Amino acid sequence: MVMFAAFLVGLFAAQPVAPAPVALKADAPKLVVVISVDQFSSDLFDEYRPQFTAGLARLSGGTAFRNGYQAHAATETCPGHSTILTGSHPTHTGIIANSWVDQSLTRSDRTVYCAEDERVPGTSSTSYTVSPLHLRVPTLGDLLKQQSPQSLNVAVAGKDRAAVMMGGHNVDQRWYWDGKTFTTDLKSAAVPETINKAKVAIAGAIAVPQAGLNPPPFCQAKSTPAAVSPTLSVGAGRFARAAGDAKAFRASPEFDGAVLAIAAGLIQELKLGQDAATDVISVGLSATDYIGHGLGPGGGEMCLQLLSLDRNLGDFFNVLDRSGIDYTVVLTADHGGMDIPERLRSKGVTDAARADPALTTVEVGKAIAAKLKLSGPVLLGDMAGDVWIDRSLKTADRARAEREAIAIFKAHPQVEAVFTSREIERLPVPTASPDQWTIEQRVRASFDKQRSGDLYVALKKNVSPIAKPGAGYVATHGSVWDYDRRVPILFWRRGAAPADRQDHVSTVNILPTVAAEIGLQVPASLDGRCIDGVEGVACPSH
CATH class of the missing domain: 3.30.1360.150 (Gyrase A; domain 2)
Incomplete structure (x- = not known):
């Protein structure tokens, strides 16, 4: 698999840095990196944590909460991402689902996509103009730019809704995959050279066939075929890909590598974290979700994905280390996921069923x-x-x-x-x-x-709403149950002592905790509160 950061490191020569305001706090990190791994449940984190040796191992050595929660019922991508950097539950972000029905619309399509502007003539919920219109609250980046105007707010993700909901309304750069390449909804933003080079590199990678990965012993033990239907089995795939298959690229470890490469390139090209103003970059990694939907999270494919993700995150952090940037990292997920009922039943979950x-x-x-x-x-x-x-x-x-x-x-x-x-x-x-x-x-x-x-x-618990599975869609999430709600929340900064925390916290606690770390003022109306005891963070008195 290709780790695209290797193409991007070192491409951009140093440029003079303009004067910037003093950091929010004297000891504030200069760069806040917030990473969402789509469909990365705490169940997966617990299962694979002993296998991590690189990036996820590093983050696990910070302040690690295995009992984090996307606490709400709407455990979907858009609502989950809307909580991560707003400190607010979906009831206040306004993002109640990936899409909802608005019967007052005059267009024939009464469904509204969470990250669209349905006021644009001729659009629909599937052919839309990307917009943060429906997000009712500010994000970390929005608040940061209000208090520190020279701070930069950048978002890059495998899905538009992830980039929109974490970046917010006032972003300097926002890039996401549109099914063919990386694009943006920002009309006035100059296209960084990172994006141009990444597009060429990714197109070149997709154009050639990809041989399957060779699973290590731990993954081989999980690579047992599970029949979803008389004509479809999952579990033993290795991500072999035909030339030109962009959908297969999206549902493979290569996809997260590309997103992380773009993030690394943007950090370097935009000089994030290299002046006195604290910057923020949000990174949405989507391959785990596409793999979970198409193949289920319980087979050998997810094993290959998570071990690849660990390595790619390690490469990404190594790039940041070499830059000398003082950075802090938060990693979490927008939701978890339920495995295919057929495999769950083979593991003794007798009530697992399709709706x-x-x-x-x-x-x-x-x-x-x-x-x-x-x-x-x-x-x-x-x-x-x-x-x-x-x-x-x-x-x-x-x-x-x-x-x-x-x-x-x-x-x-049911x-x-x-x-x-x-x-x-x-x-x-x-x-x-x-x-x-x-x-x-x-x-x-x-x-x-x-x-x-x-x-x-x-x-009911363990009932999958996918009544009739098909190729590319065999498992899902979105329930009220903890396999969809429980996600890891990992805080890391160099020099902070490791701490394994068993207490139950929520993704709405991330914004106020990061805000306390960098000295950012946040609204008192937030649903979340700063988490006491996170290494390197002094919470204000509640």
Whole structure:
């Protein structure tokens, strides 16, 4: 596999540095590096931690929380990334899901993508203009630039929604993969030479076939085929790739290597962390998620991915070390993930199952329409999670449809709970330790009155909402359960003593903790609070 940082290191000659303001704190790090590994659950972290020898081993030797939480119910990419650098739950960020239904839209597509601007004529939720429009709160970078205008805020990610939700509204550079190459939504930003060189290098890599990886013994033990269907097995793949297959490139360890290479190049070219103003770069690594969806997180493919990620992160940190930059790192994830039920059952998880196709909103809506003699879809949304009732129905019919939907969902043996928006809204936003939250409280932390559904349907534990798996999509996340909620949160700065922490913390605690480390003022209204006892961080009195 290619580690693209090797192409980029040393390409940019030193330039005179303009005067900059004094750092926020005298001992503040000059560069804050925040890394999200998409679908990197605490279960995976615990399992593979003894195998890490490079970058993830380094971070594990800092202040390591194995019981971090994306505490809310909407354990998807966009909501999860919206919490990491805002200090706020989705109920306050406004990012309740990767997409939601807005029945007030005049366009034919009533679905809204979390990182789009649906006001742009001719766009849809699948063909959209990337925008931070829906993010209602500032990010770390936004707040940093308010207090220290000469600070730089840079984001690079494998997904647009990761780059948007971590970078925020006021970014100096934002780059993400669009399916073919790296692009940006910033019209006025000059294109760094790093991006031009990376595009050429990546296109060249995709153009040639890739031989499969040779799994080490630890991965060989996991490389057992698991049948998902009569025609599809996963578990023993090695990431061999045909020439020109960009989708296979995206779902391979090469993809994270490319993102880290771009991040390393941008740090060097933009001189991040090389003057008196503290800068921030957020890095979204997406390959773990694509591999988890397409192959499941429990097989040999994920083993190869995580060991490759460990090495690539090690290379990335070595680049920063050679630069002499005083930097601090936070690594976490936007959510976890559930393995394929077929493999879970072979490991003794007897209740692991795929959801009944009859639970989709389409099928339940059809059943309600037939029984109540209603026209239209009746229900909108996907399998489980937020469900919207068709607003074209008369008020009385909407009430009848809601009662019937609740009855159908609650009667199904794969459904754990059903809540109305009225029930959720009257709950206070939870503030207790995230491991103690009830299911309803988890839903409350994701609830937005303007965007959330009329109902919220929670499937039972170990029930995958993928009723009919196919190539590229066999496993997923998005549930209220801890295999989707629990993520590692790792803080590292050179010289800080190692500390393994077992206490339960949330991703909303990251922003106030980093803010205390660099001396940044943050709003008192945040859901998160600075974590006491993180090495090198002195929290303000609460």
